Amino acid sequence: MKNKLHIVFGIVALVASQLVSAQEKDLRKVVFTGAARGLYYGDKIGQEEADSITIPRMNSGHTLVDLGMNIRPNRNTEIQGMVRVRNDYGRFWGSGVSFDIRQLYIKGVAGGVVRYQLGDINYKLSPYTLSNTQQEIITQGPVVFQQQTRLMNYDNFYAADSSWRQQGAAAEFGLQFAKFVKELQFHTVGTRVRTTDFGSINDRLFAGYNMNLVQSNFLEVGVNHVTLFDIEGTSHNLSTFHNPVTTGTLMVKRDIAHWKMKLNVETGTSRTYYEKFEGSPETKGKIFDAKLLGVDASKGLTVEAGWKYVSSDFRSPGAQTKRVNYNYQPSSFGRITNDQVVRNLTAFDLMRESNAYNRQLSSNLMLIQPKYDNITPYGTATPNRQGLTVNAKYVYPAQLFDVVATQLLLHETRGEGTLLPRKFRRSEVKATGHLNKIFGNKEKLFDVTLRFRNDRTSREAEENVRAVDLSTQIFSVGVEYEFWENWDLMLGLQQIKFNGFDYTAVRNNFSEIYNFKEYQTDGNEFMKALGVRYRFSDKSSLSVNLSNFKNNDAFDTTQKYNIRQFMLLYQMNF
Amino acid sequence: MKKSIYFLLFASVLYTSCKVDDQFEGPSLVDLYGDFSLVTGLDISNRNVNFSAGETTTFTAAFSKNVNWKVEVKGLQSGAVKRFEGFSNSIDVSNATWSGTTTDLPMFRAEDCAVQLSIENVADTLRDTLTVVGSKVYQGFVAADFENGWNSGWNTYVQSGANMSFAVQTNSNAAQGGRYYEMAGAVSWDWLIGLVNMPGSAYGSTYYPLTSNPSNLYFNTMLYKPAGIDNGLVLFQIKEDDNGDGMYSTGSEDMYSIQVSLTANGWSKISQRYDNIPTLVNGAASGPIGNGLHEPNKIIEVSVLFLANPTSGYSKTWMDYMIFTEGSALEP
Numbered sequence: 001m002k003n004k005l006h007i008v009f010g011i012v013a014l015v016a017s018q019l020v021s022a023q024e025k026d027l028r029k030v031v032f033t034g035a036a037r038g039l040y041y042g043d044k045i046g047q048e049e050a051d052s053i054t055i056p057r058m059n060s061g062h063t064l065v066d067l068g069m070n071i072r073p074n075r076n077t078e079i080q081g082m083v084r085v086r087n088d089y090g091r092f093w094g095s096g097v098s099f100d101i102r103q104l105y106i107k108g109v110a111g112g113v114v115r116y117q118l119g120d121i122n123y124k125l126s127p128y129t130l131s132n133t134q135q136e137i138i139t140q141g142p143v144v145f146q147q148q149t150r151l152m153n154y155d156n157f158y159a160a161d162s163s164w165r166q167q168g169a170a171a172e173f174g175l176q177f178a179k180f181v182k183e184l185q186f187h188t189v190g191t192r193v194r195t196t197d198f199g200s201i202n203d204r205l206f207a208g209y210n211m212n213l214v215q216s217n218f219l220e221v222g223v224n225h226v227t228l229f230d231i232e233g234t235s236h237n238l239s240t241f242h243n244p245v246t247t248g249t250l251m252v253k254r255d256i257a258h259w260k261m262k263l264n265v266e267t268g269t270s271r272t273y274y275e276k277f278e279g280s281p282e283t284k285g286k287i288f289d290a291k292l293l294g295v296d297a298s299k300g301l302t303v304e305a306g307w308k309y310v311s312s313d314f315r316s317p318g319a320q321t322k323r324v325n326y327n328y329q330p331s332s333f334g335r336i337t338n339d340q341v342v343r344n345l346t347a348f349d350l351m352r353e354s355n356a357y358n359r360q361l362s363s364n365l366m367l368i369q370p371k372y373d374n375i376t377p378y379g380t381a382t383p384n385r386q387g388l389t390v391n392a393k394y395v396y397p398a399q400l401f402d403v404v405a406t407q408l409l410l411h412e413t414r415g416e417g418t419l420l421p422r423k424f425r426r427s428e429v430k431a432t433g434h435l436n437k438i439f440g441n442k443e444k445l446f447d448v449t450l451r452f453r454n455d456r457t458s459r460e461a462e463e464n465v466r467a468v469d470l471s472t473q474i475f476s477v478g479v480e481y482e483f484w485e486n487w488d489l490m491l492g493l494q495q496i497k498f499n500g501f502d503y504t505a506v507r508n509n510f511s512e513i514y515n516f517k518e519y520q521t522d523g524n525e526f527m528k529a530l531g532v533r534y535r536f537s538d539k540s541s542l543s544v545n546l547s548n549f550k551n552n553d554a555f556d557t558t559q560k561y562n563i564r565q566f567m568l569l570y571q572m573n574f
Numbered sequence: 575m576k577k578s579i580y581f582l583l584f585a586s587v588l589y590t591s592c593k594v595d596d597q598f599e600g601p602s603l604v605d606l607y608g609d610f611s612l613v614t615g616l617d618i619s620n621r622n623v624n625f626s627a628g629e630t631t632t633f634t635a636a637f638s639k640n641v642n643w644k645v646e647v648k649g650l651q652s653g654a655v656k657r658f659e660g661f662s663n664s665i666d667v668s669n670a671t672w673s674g675t676t677t678d679l680p681m682f683r684a685e686d687c688a689v690q691l692s693i694e695n696v697a698d699t700l701r702d703t704l705t706v707v708g709s710k711v712y713q714g715f716v717a718a719d720f721e722n723g724w725n726s727g728w729n730t731y732v733q734s735g736a737n738m739s740f741a742v743q744t745n746s747n748a749a750q751g752g753r754y755y756e757m758a759g760a761v762s763w764d765w766l767i768g769l770v771n772m773p774g775s776a777y778g779s780t781y782y783p784l785t786s787n788p789s790n791l792y793f794n795t796m797l798y799k800p801a802g803i804d805n806g807l808v809l810f811q812i813k814e815d816d817n818g819d820g821m822y823s824t825g826s827e828d829m830y831s832i833q834v835s836l837t838a839n840g841w842s843k844i845s846q847r848y849d850n851i852p853t854l855v856n857g858a859a860s861g862p863i864g865n866g867l868h869e870p871n872k873i874i875e876v877s878v879l880f881l882a883n884p885t886s887g888y889s890k891t892w893m894d895y896m897i898f899t900e901g902s903a904l905e906p
Contacts, residue, residue, distance in 0.1 A: 417603035464608025513600030
């Protein structure tokens with residue numbers, strides 16, 4: 001047996017190397033990290049409707065410092081603490097100053113085998129079990145807008161890897177084998193999603209694990225299991241919520257001629273139910289997602305085609321929770337016109353309002369905004385979708401430009417309010433040109449980005465039921481041009497046009513549809529901005545932006561307005 | 575082998591991707607937003623229905639979408655009401671078949687009835703008529719319906735208060751048929767206004783002719799509360815001859831009681847499964863007086879006591895159709 005199979009316990013290289021290499025690079029026991037910024041907004045609103053009540057100018061801003069201390073008491077332990085000190089402009093001597101603990105965790109390697117982390121953790125599993133889907137529209141916009149979006153993502157702990165910031169514990173370890181199987185990896189996580197009020201709300205936890213068997217460089221098989229559940233006995237409420245999700249994954253790699261091929265498959269089930277809650281529903285859902293990826297590096301071509309099926313009853317809070325809380329009311333010019341109607345949340349607000357975002361997993365399907373995204377509002381795991389997805393990327397030789405194209409051809413797995421399913425079609429192209437390779441100094445920045453997305457939702461009319469036809473077009477242009485040493489000129493235009501009709505589902509507390517609302521829209525949101533940025537270094541910069549946002553809604557004249565914005569931003573990471 | 579796996583994988587993906595459920599999610603859009611139209615109007619399958627012969631009649635109609643609808647039948651003499659309600663696109667035998675029962679007492683009798691169909695959010699009301707040739711006959715032992723007047727086997731005790739009335743009344747206000755029993759008066763010194771004893775001997779034997787299974791037997795009757803009179807209490811005492819000596823021995827044999835405080839105006843149905851009828855002492859549940867067994871075949875007498883707080887003044891109630899049914903409570 002000893003000769004046949006040698007099991008070597010050790011740290012899985014891919015999960016532990018980061019910590020080890022970091023320790024090797026920097027052996028200091030205490031390191032200060034963090035970020036600082038000063039942000040100032042000067043806004044002015046102009047309206048088509050008469051308004052003698054709303055104050056047309058609004059100034060706001062703050063300075064803040066995230067001061068972190070990274071302590072390494074020994075080679076296997078790391079402690080990170082970060083305090084945020086924030087002061088809103090115009091307030092001194094304690095008024096408006098806030099101190100918050102922004103980050104606190106301990107991580108390390110136990111016994112040279114298990115890597116663990118306690119406290120604040122960023123965690124991600126598969127797209128159907130735990131994944132933080134990016135917010136609609138604005139994450140793909142021109143850089144002049146992205147400056148603000150990145151601040152907001154930073155404030156809300158939204159990382160580029162789609163992980164969710166949670167509080168709890170995580171552990172990882174791996175087993176390496178000499179024959180037949182290369183490696184067996186284990187990942188497990190447990191976090192506290194909600195705290196009890198000692199009355200009617202129970203403690204709610206999220207827990208899960210991933211087990212991945214790496215047979216070779218060409219074959220991997222995995223299992224993901226996550227569950228969101230209430231703990232009975234943590235309040236006087238005897239009923240408890242449970243939502244386990246289990247998926248299996250398969251990854252196969254193979255080279256065919258010039259193409260490096262990779263097949264990714266994920267399939268699984270979900271179950272949502274309550275215990276000791278009479279009359280509560282139980283739903284069971286399933287998913288199947290297969291994608292075939294081909295990369296021809298010699299031609300700079302990457303193509304991915306896939307089929308997906310997500311049943312209408314599939315519920316996975318870790319993967320379906322939205323970032324944007326569409327119940328949020330904008331803090332800037334929250335009410336407008338003489339009637340002081342609520343100003344609707346727009347892409348302009350989504351770009352810069354941190355408080356419009358959600359940081360915790362939701363057991364229910366959250367509110368969506370069909371004009372921004374009616375096709376994948378809950379990300380990859382959006383329920384009630386099936387069909388074809390195609391992504392392609394082409395990188396021109398010498399990286400002069402690259403083009404990314406996406407095509408989604410989906411339809412519902414179960415009709416909503418009628419047996420006829422709605423059809424969804426998304427066509428998207430994004431091109432980035434690095435014009436410095438053609439014009440001027442190749443070391444200087446000169447990027448131009450173009451993006452166009454066309455979404456359409458449709459369903460034929462039936463007797464007594466109107467046809468559904470809702471479309472959204474997003475067009476944006478962005479320019480970054482380094483006109484002087486470290487001085488950049490930034491230009492951005494973005495237009496979102498939406499028009500048409502749909503029936504939107506109204507859901508109860510069990511996420512069941514109990515009604516439909518007629519949703520008729522015809523409008524556009526247009527943003528343009530011009531900015532100048534000075535880069536002190538890769539980690540710090542100063543920007544001045546002028547932008548104008550124009551909102552039009554053919555069905556609601558109160559929402560016809562424009563907002564001019566002046567922004568001064570200094571930011572630094574250290 | 576590999577090709578087979580790829581083929582199976584591809585086929586399964588294709589299958590799941592093309593399949594659409596044969597049910598839809600949420601309420602029907604047609605019901606919510608479709609136009610309403612009457613596909614077929616209100617019709618009645620039997621316009622001269624004899625419920626006493628076991629006949630039924632069915633109301634029918636059809637609509638272009640699911641709607642909240644209501645069919646109401648009103649007895650033109652009795653004022654009895656039978657109501658059918660539903661949310662559907664058709665009214666048919668499955669949801670609107672009438673066997674002569676009543677929703678709002680009194681019970682139907684042989685009479686002409688007005689029928690109307692109303693639909694939520696539709697202004698028009700469809701109307702029709704039918705005739706009840708014979709009213710529904712209920713299975714069970716009828717202890718008192720007063721249709722034949724006072725049973726000479728019963729006895730009564732009435733206090734000498736003011737405006738006392740313990741008598742069978744004949745008029746169209748009866749819950750069933752044309753007669754009911756009125757109990758009324760004002761007694762300022764005692765809760766008891768009057769009582770009626772109904773011994774088994776009044777029906778031709780020592781005991782009530784009932785089953786021995788208490789879980790299958792229901793006691794039912796109807797009481798009427800006049801508007802403005804809120805102080806009446808009716809106490810039914812059901813006495814069992816536990817030792818079989820042919821008489822009830824107070825304090826040593828079981829007496830089960832139902833106390834009814836009249837709250838809703840008009841006729842109300844009182845029904846209780848026999849084995850759920852408790853022993854009451856001064857209105858409160860108590861331990862059994864006798865052997866503690868519910869033995870309906872040993873019921874020797876039923877007493878009906880009409881009570882009111884002596885300080886509360888005049889009180890009045892009517893009683894009708896006392897019946898023991900088997901299997902289920904009375905559905906008038």
